[in-house]
Amino acid sequence: MSVIYLDNNATTQVSEEVLDAMLPYFREFYGNPSSMHSFGGQVGQKIRTAREQVATLLGAMPEEIIFTSCGTESDNTAIRSALTIHPDKKHIITSRVEHPAIHVLCAQLVTQGYRITELSVDKNGLLDMDNLEKNLTPDTAIVSLMWGNNETGVIFPVEKAAQMTRERGILFHTDAVQSVGKIPVNMKNNVIDMLSISGHKLHAPKGIGILYVRRGTKYSPFLIGGHQEKGRRGGTENTPSIIGMGMACELAGKNMQKENTEVKRLRDKLEKELLARIPQSRVNGDTANRLPNTTNISFEYVEGEAILLLMNELGICASSGSACTSGSLQPSHVLRAMGVPFTMAHGSIRFSLSIYNTEKEIDFVIEKMPEIIERLREMSPFWNASQSSGAGN
Amino acid sequence: MWEYTDKVKEHFLNPRNVGEIENPDGVAEVGSLACGDALKLTFKLDENKRIKEAKFKTFGCASAIASSSALTEMIKGMTLDEALKVTNQDIAGYLGGLPDEKMHCSVMGKQALEKAIENYRGAPPLEEGAKIICECFGVTDKEIERAVRENNLATVEDVTNYTKAGGGCGSCHDAIAQIIEKVRSEPKTETKPKLTNIQKIRLIEETIEREIRPSLKHDGGDIEIIDIIGNRVIVATRGACSTCKASNITLKHFVEHRLKEFVSPDIEVEEVAK
Numbered sequence: 158m159s160v161i162y163l164d165n166n167a168t169t170q171v172s173e174e175v176l177d178a179m180l181p182y183f184r185e186f187y188g189n190p191s192s193m194h195s196f197g198g199q200v201g202q203k204i205r206t207a208r209e210q211v212a213t214l215l216g217a218m219p220e221e222i223i224f225t226s227c228g229t230e231s232d233n234t235a236i237r238s239a240l241t242i243h244p245d246k247k248h249i250i251t252s253r254v255e256h257p258a259i260h261v262l263c264a265q266l267v268t269q270g271y272r273i274t275e276l277s278v279d280k281n282g283l284l285d286m287d288n289l290e291k292n293l294t295p296d297t298a299i300v301s302l303m304w305g306n307n308e309t310g311v312i313f314p315v316e317k318a319a320q321m322t323r324e325r326g327i328l329f330h331t332d333a334v335q336s337v338g339k340i341p342v343n344m345k346n347n348v349i350d351m352l353s354i355s356g357h358k359l360h361a362p363k364g365i366g367i368l369y370v371r372r373g374t375k376y377s378p379f380l381i382g383g384h385q386e387k388g389r390r391g392g393t394e395n396t397p398s399i400i401g402m403g404m405a406c407e408l409a410g411k412n413m414q415k416e417n418t419e420v421k422r423l424r425d426k427l428e429k430e431l432l433a434r435i436p437q438s439r440v441n442g443d444t445a446n447r448l449p450n451t452t453n454i455s456f457e458y459v460e461g462e463a464i465l466l467l468m469n470e471l472g473i474c475a476s477s478g479s480a481c482t483s484g485s486l487q488p489s490h491v492l493r494a495m496g497v498p499f500t501m502a503h504g505s506i507r508f509s510l511s512i513y514n515t516e517k518e519i520d521f522v523i524e525k526m527p528e529i530i531e532r533l534r535e536m537s538p539f540w541n542a543s544q545s546s547g548a549g550n
Numbered sequence: 551m552w553e554y555t556d557k558v559k560e561h562f563l564n565p566r567n568v569g570e571i572e573n574p575d576g577v578a579e580v581g582s583l584a585c586g587d588a589l590k591l592t593f594k595l596d597e598n599k600r601i602k603e604a605k606f607k608t609f610g611c612a613s614a615i616a617s618s619s620a621l622t623e624m625i626k627g628m629t630l631d632e633a634l635k636v637t638n639q640d641i642a643g644y645l646g647g648l649p650d651e652k653m654h655c656s657v658m659g660k661q662a663l664e665k666a667i668e669n670y671r672g673a674p675p676l677e678e679g680a681k682i683i684c685e686c687f688g689v690t691d692k693e694i695e696r697a698v699r700e701n702n703l704a705t706v707e708d709v710t711n712y713t714k715a716g717g718g719c720g721s722c723h724d725a726i727a728q729i730i731e732k733v734r735s736e737p738k739t740e741t742k743p744k745l746t747n748i749q750k751i752r753l754i755e756e757t758i759e760r761e762i763r764p765s766l767k768h769d770g771g772d773i774e775i776i777d778i779i780g781n782r783v784i785v786a787t788r789g790a791c792s793t794c795k796a797s798n799i800t801l802k803h804f805v806e807h808r809l810k811e812f813v814s815p816d817i818e819v820e821e822v823a824k
Binding site for chain 2: 466
């Protein structure tokens, strides 16, 4: 059975070009870039190229790019760096819809005496910028807000937020793991201090991340050891992945247009058709400010895990914000923060596309989803009741 | 992804006995849309008072649907007394086991069965000396007392989550609070009922919050639950505890001791690798 992969916010397939670029650095060119001999040194040259490729995608300077092991490491490093630089400041601002890499770290920092403000979002998942402004204090060490939300795709106005914090001398970090490669990101046009990227969200392999640190921004490393990354991140370079990451960023730049036209068109088609064909369904998250590849749809009266497993039978891969998929008792923190009723959140499915999806795949999903939802609704004790009482549509 | 047995998958993909029996002898609805799972069970008896037919409608995950399907298959042909002996463990066993996190799905099946039989037999006579506390849902003081005792509930909200009492008009909240206070001032008994996984996790969290954290904080330390795997509670020490050489002794002699006392004698506490 062929796989229809609509779970690209979870991870993406490694591009052929990326894999091809990487393979020689496993087999032949396994040298250590720090070595004195040219066998290692030639790898160092390739790392420089990769750093330039990443910088080009971001409109950044190569020296502003630090290679890490993942988005989580980049997020952790950014927050901890800010706290180390400002030992007197004990306040952090984030939002209620952040990725666990920020959310859980901040929850832990509370136990170490830090004060965390988690900004709320409205029913569309949008931030109130006045609320951000109100919460900025002289005690605030850093503001960290995600650029694009992994579950809903909702985009935060992080460039505007960074401007607000800059005026007050507060550091600004953004988790841009879901945004880079999907929407244009140009660090020349903003004053964001630090930005996190993860390789496997943009067709590079897992296990490679980037922390962008603006030139002039005070920084304290998280991993301490060798002189790699100019002492800003110890540990022998993950050379094949760094080289793959460079290639992935170059491709992302080339595909940016396609991402925002073709991928967006397929996403919109999928969303429009599912809403039209399946009664009592709705989109979660603001549709105007959204990543081009993501749609989060709730199907009322059915449960997400059951939906996913029936999709799985057809080879269709997606995600859900339901409680049952996480093993916790509560549905997704993002949907709860938006005030999505539990009854809707339990039946939420996130479809996230990539440039590798085809029209044929989307048509197949459009054809099959109504059958899946109907099959589960026929089993649901709430479905007939809601129909006879004329609830919803 | 959950590790479901083939039997669970098979019952999820091809559920038996989906639907509702018209004019059933017994009917019950448990769970709710908000909880994330709900089950409506109906059954009909034959002339020998054995269950001739049982049907279900379930809103929930794969294991909830499979548990419902399994339950309706299992009870067919049973007398009501036989059916009442079916435990949630039996339902899980029929399916070749359920992931720990999904055991509540089998509990839901058991609850629906009990309630449907109760419905057939007529509302059970009130326990001796029991009086209705929550008029909206007809919950008695004895039922609330039992729920508080068996699940170590601390708030009115907990009681509502477990028994529904107080979930309607709210006029009984004071009375529920008094019952909680009364039960919680009772001396602890040694016999502890078997907890579901979720109940156990809640109880561990509550015990740490109430019995353990205040003492640690008093000494400038703290503790955080990292994971709970079966009876192993993995914790991280914080603040003064994290640098204290005696923290291991604290974990074994204080934290573990308290958790054994309040949660289960099988609990073991381990510190996450630093």
